[in-house]
Amino acid sequence: MNNDTLSIIESYGEYTLDYFLDEGILKDLPIVGPAFSAIKTGKSIQDRIFLEKIREFIDNVDENIKWREKFSDVDECYKISKKLVYIIDSTDDDEKIKLIAILFNYYVAGELDKDEFLYLSSIVSKSYYKFLKTLKSINDVRFSNDGEKYDSSVISHLYSIGLFDYSGSTKAQMKEGKVVKLGSVIYNLNEYGNILKQIIEHHD
Known part of the structure; x- marks a missing residue:
């Protein structure tokens, strides 16, 4: 413009x-x-x-x-x-x-x-709006972004725009000297994420 x-x-x-x-x-x-x-x-x-x-x-x-x-x-x-x-x-x-x-x-x-x-x-x-709307389906305040419960790409996007905070990471799981599961980042829904989640839930 x-x-x-x-x-x-x-x-x-x-x-x-x-x-x-x-x-x-x-x-x-x-x-x-x-x-x-x-x-x-x-x-x-x-x-x-x-x-x-x-x-x-x-x-x-x-x-x-x-x-x-x-x-x-x-x-x-x-x-x-x-x-x-x-x-x-x-x-x-x-x-x-x-x-x-x-x-x-x-x-x-x-x-x-x-x-x-x-x-x-x-x-x-x-935001990418389709990903933003998934805020309403996130029920954990703190969780591992390992892709098991939530789409890791969606969570990574929401983190990148400021709705989650970094809260640590999990260690890789080993069995007989081999990695059977990689470690993952732990996120927590921050203040802004909580506000937006509640508003989307109310108006969707």
Whole structure:
């Protein structure tokens, strides 16, 4: 996306979010209204795809009276909206954008703080969504990634994006001087993994 696409400025392009927003409360809300509506977009395919991503986000944001209380600080509203634009633009799946909107609803409701919301949104954006959804099937706080209970490739991916912490390793098993089972890494679901697991379970 070029610099013009991301400009949050006074003049609007031919196609802005006003094109997608219905009249009503959502149009006047901070971030979704004043900040995102000010994104100037051109006519390129890339810009149109970006607008579709923003629309997917908006479609999953709750209309909540707490908006005005949460974003009464204009400067803070701008900072958060700008970071959201970057995250949404880098996201490659509508289901992930929907999950980011759900995280945003938790943030507005005060169930996540700003850092938790932004970090979890970044994790979701970087994830492979099919693997991310398997969080709900992980029932162990700490486990060996030996492939016996969970797909080791899935677990390795979730570890790489920040949902597990390294917690040691198992030793190789020997029999008559030969290795019969290789050692494996032990992971534990961290704070962010637990939060995201609970949210996915609740909304899936």
